Amino acid sequence: MISLPGHGLRVALFATCFNDAMWPETPKAVVTVLERLGVTVEFPLQQTCCGQMFTNTGYAREALPLVERFADVFDDYDAVVAPSGSCVGSVRHQHAGVARGCGRTDLADRATTTAANVYELSELLVDVLGVTDVGATFPHRVTYHPTCHSMRMLRVADKPLQLLQNVRGIDLVDLPAAEECCGFGGTFAMKNADTSVAMGADKAHHVRETQAEVLVAGDNSCLAHIGGLLNRQRAGVRVMHLAEVLASTERDFAAENDLRAPTDTEVTA
Amino acid sequence: MSGTFLGMPKFQAAAPEALANSQQRRNLQHATHTIRDKRARVVEELDDWEELRQAGAAIKDNVLSHLDTYLVQLEESLTRAGATVHWASDADEANRIITSLVQETGTDEVVKVKSMATQEIGLNEALEETGIAAWETDLAELIVQLGHDKPSHILVPAIHRNRAEIREIFLSEMGQVGTPPPGDLSADPRDLAEAARVHLREKFLRAKVAVSGANFAVAETGTLVVVESEGNGRMCLTLPETLISVVGIEKVLPRLEDLEVFMQLLPRSSTGERMNPYTSTWTGITPGDGPQQVHVVLLDNGRTDALADSVGRQALRCIRCSACLNVCPVYERVGGHAYGSVYPGPIGAILNPQLRGTTSEVDQSLPYASSLCGACGDVCPVGIEIPELLVHLRTRVVDEQRGGMPSGEQIAMKGAAWMFSDHRRWEMAQKGTELGGRAMKKKDTIGRLPGPLSAWSDARDSPTPPTETFRSWWKREKGGQS
Numbered sequence: 001m002i003s004l005p006g007h008g009l010r011v012a013l014f015a016t017c018f019n020d021a022m023w024p025e026t027p028k029a030v031v032t033v034l035e036r037l038g039v040t041v042e043f044p045l046q047q048t049c050c051g052q053m054f055t056n057t058g059y060a061r062e063a064l065p066l067v068e069r070f071a072d073v074f075d076d077y078d079a080v081v082a083p084s085g086s087c088v089g090s091v092r093h094q095h096a097g098v099a100r101g102c103g104r105t106d107l108a109d110r111a112t113t114t115a116a117n118v119y120e121l122s123e124l125l126v127d128v129l130g131v132t133d134v135g136a137t138f139p140h141r142v143t144y145h146p147t148c149h150s151m152r153m154l155r156v157a158d159k160p161l162q163l164l165q166n167v168r169g170i171d172l173v174d175l176p177a178a179e180e181c182c183g184f185g186g187t188f189a190m191k192n193a194d195t196s197v198a199m200g201a202d203k204a205h206h207v208r209e210t211q212a213e214v215l216v217a218g219d220n221s222c223l224a225h226i227g228g229l230l231n232r233q234r235a236g237v238r239v240m241h242l243a244e245v246l247a248s249t250e251r252d253f254a255a256e257n258d259l260r261a262p263t264d265t266e267v268t269a
Numbered sequence: 270m271s272g273t274f275l276g277m278p279k280f281q282a283a284a285p286e287a288l289a290n291s292q293q294r295r296n297l298q299h300a301t302h303t304i305r306d307k308r309a310r311v312v313e314e315l316d317d318w319e320e321l322r323q324a325g326a327a328i329k330d331n332v333l334s335h336l337d338t339y340l341v342q343l344e345e346s347l348t349r350a351g352a353t354v355h356w357a358s359d360a361d362e363a364n365r366i367i368t369s370l371v372q373e374t375g376t377d378e379v380v381k382v383k384s385m386a387t388q389e390i391g392l393n394e395a396l397e398e399t400g401i402a403a404w405e406t407d408l409a410e411l412i413v414q415l416g417h418d419k420p421s422h423i424l425v426p427a428i429h430r431n432r433a434e435i436r437e438i439f440l441s442e443m444g445q446v447g448t449p450p451p452g453d454l455s456a457d458p459r460d461l462a463e464a465a466r467v468h469l470r471e472k473f474l475r476a477k478v479a480v481s482g483a484n485f486a487v488a489e490t491g492t493l494v495v496v497e498s499e500g501n502g503r504m505c506l507t508l509p510e511t512l513i514s515v516v517g518i519e520k521v522l523p524r525l526e527d528l529e530v531f532m533q534l535l536p537r538s539s540t541g542e543r544m545n546p547y548t549s550t551w552t553g554i555t556p557g558d559g560p561q562q563v564h565v566v567l568l569d570n571g572r573t574d575a576l577a578d579s580v581g582r583q584a585l586r587c588i589r590c591s592a593c594l595n596v597c598p599v600y601e602r603v604g605g606h607a608y609g610s611v612y613p614g615p616i617g618a619i620l621n622p623q624l625r626g627t628t629s630e631v632d633q634s635l636p637y638a639s640s641l642c643g644a645c646g647d648v649c650p651v652g653i654e655i656p657e658l659l660v661h662l663r664t665r666v667v668d669e670q671r672g673g674m675p676s677g678e679q680i681a682m683k684g685a686a687w688m689f690s691d692h693r694r695w696e697m698a699q700k701g702t703e704l705g706g707r708a709m710k711k712k713d714t715i716g717r718l719p720g721p722l723s724a725w726s727d728a729r730d731s732p733t734p735p736t737e738t739f740r741s742w743w744k745r746e747k748g749g750q751s
Binding site: 057060097 | 280281284285288400423515575598599602603636637638639640641642643644646647657660661664665666667675682683685686689690691692695698699702714721723724725727728729730731732735737738739740743744747
């Protein structure tokens with residue numbers, strides 16, 4: 001029997017509030033990928049939100065109960081995974097500070113301990129499971145946007161790219177000025193909408209330059225912003241979360257294949 | 270009469286106008302990308318850049334934790350060297366001191382160099398009120414002054430102007446205040462620089478009084494240091510009979526050898542050069558050589574307020590290199606004027622609300638003038654955690670507004686936090702998105718959204734909510750598993 005890299009590991013999925021409500025296909029894809037690797041995935045139903053929106057808008061007091069809830073729900077797993085560099089960044093770099101700022105040093109210590117086990121998807125796959133080939137197939141022209149919080153708060157470096165490079169059939173092309181912010185920035189997108197859109201327009205322009213069919217990133221909120229602009233331009237570029245690309249297999253493209261005439265090798269096989 | 274540009278609307282209101290100025294956006298994009306690429310190349314050359322940054326941060330932190338001791342030492346060293354030290358707690362006091370020092374010399378004009386601190390306190394306007402003309406001698410400052418403009422960058426105050434605009438300004442303005450440029454002035458940088466040189470030379474040779482700032486003030490020796498690129502600073506510091514230096518109290522360094530660290534950090538971070546062209550140091554008075562009257566005005570103007578904030582005080586490490594401006598995507602598009610201060614960009618967004626407090630609209634808006642992308646923190650040569658401080662100051666702004674009539678945002682945030690503080694409430698709210706998703710099943714995206722959400726939807730489509738949330742799917746598919 002082949003031993004799977006994730007065998008025996010009990011991992012809690014933190015879906016994040018936005019993915020849970022707005023992009024359920026992303027956490028579903030995380031479950032698919034991890035189960036394929038032998039991981040036992042659990043979804044603690046008491047989870048809600050990491051509180052980043054509150055923290056980053058200045059509402060630390062409102063974020064405090066969410067920081068406490070996060071520690072309560074997730075402190076008992078081998079690892080916690082979330083399909084969002086931004087939310088993991090908040091857990092790892094803000095939770096303890098929010099607690100301390102509100103005078104809760106006890107909670108700050110607990111939050112620090114819990115955060116040490118929380119991983120963004122590419123970190124869990126590459127660093128914890130030691131996998132770069134997750135057995136995915138995705139026969140499309142793809143470009144990858146490294147979101148700011150993955151890149152600068154978590155320092156995931158090229159882990160997502162390592163995973164994408166091992167996807168079968170993929171045509172991965174470099175995104176010009178990839179490291180520049182797309183302009184989403186949470187409530188920044190509303191409070192400074194004009195500046196946010198000016199930044200996003202440049203990002204959308206670079207995406208179109210690549211002639212990719214699909215723009216991939218590790219944060220659906222950034223993708224919603226860039227995708228919303230591309231869609232308004234009728235650019236014909238889809239946006240997809242990294243997890244969904246990694247979850248795709250040959251079977252997902254079987255229907256597409258059925259539409260064309262079988263090749264000789266397929267007939268003889 | 271403070272650093273706030275009078276009549277300047279808050280950042281969010283100023284931004285759209287700046288964004289619409291496509292010439293300025295092109296100038297800014299070209300300039301910031303040129304400097305940021307150059308900086309990245311010369312920083313890459315140093316294997317010990319991280320250690321240098323840490324050393325810079327450590328020296329500054331030591332200064333800030335023992336500021337009282339070092340300032341007293343600086344005063345003693347300066348006095349011993351023949352300089353006269355003045356203390357100014359705010360802009361008005363500093364302006365009063367400087368104005369009366371100039372008046373005592375009997376002159377009605379001063380030449381100025383390297384003086385962000387004097388712009389912070391509005392010195393030129395204060396001098397003007399008493400009939401004293403102040404001539405800016407940094408080339409970019411000269412362009413800004415002649416153009417009746419405001420600086421928009423720490424290092425390149427006229428970054429928002431291009432050559433053609435500068436030529437126009439020189440032709441129409443120089444002759445009114447001194448030596449005019451040649452009538453056939455071209456927009457070639459060499460010709461523009463020569464016109465400025467001739468114009469300024471007359472002022473240098475005539476001026477009896479100079480006003481300068483300082484990049485560093487060494488406590489041990491009483492030495493002031495100015496780092497510059499053009500040599501105009503050296504003219505100001507050596508030719509006049511009287512020199513008045515206005516120095517923020519955070520500029521102090523303990524020892525002369527600390528300069529070793531900053532002389533590597535500063536030029537690479539600011540101009541992308543390995544070494545800057547002119548470094549001038551002066552220690553009090555040298556009989557028969559240089560100014561024979563040297564005054565040093567040590568300026569607080571909100572710095573001790575910033576120091577009192579244990580999280581925010583690291584902003585006082587700032588050595589005014591402007592690396593954070595050059596990598597900031599918000600600054601790149603909006604420019605410096607929208608920040609309403611001589612300190613624009615990410616550092617301005619954290620420094621101004623600390624120096625001036627968060628009572629004005631512009632200072633309340635500045636911590637929000639960032640997407641928190643973190644590029645500024647990564648390039649800061651003294652390791653200021655700018656994104657963290659932006660969030661810290663946002664919290665201060667929000668907390669100061671508590672207790673009054675709640676705003677729409679406060680109500681929405683409190684409501685959302687209440688919903689998220691119990692997963693059953695969150696599940697109830699999710700029923701709403703599922704219903705919405707079913708109602709809009711035939712559409713892929715939503716065009717226009719109502720009310721405040723239109724700030725999103727004016728330029729961006731939104732995805733329609735799904736008909737089933739992840740939580741509902743999990744319960745259905747994996748129910749009971751956890």
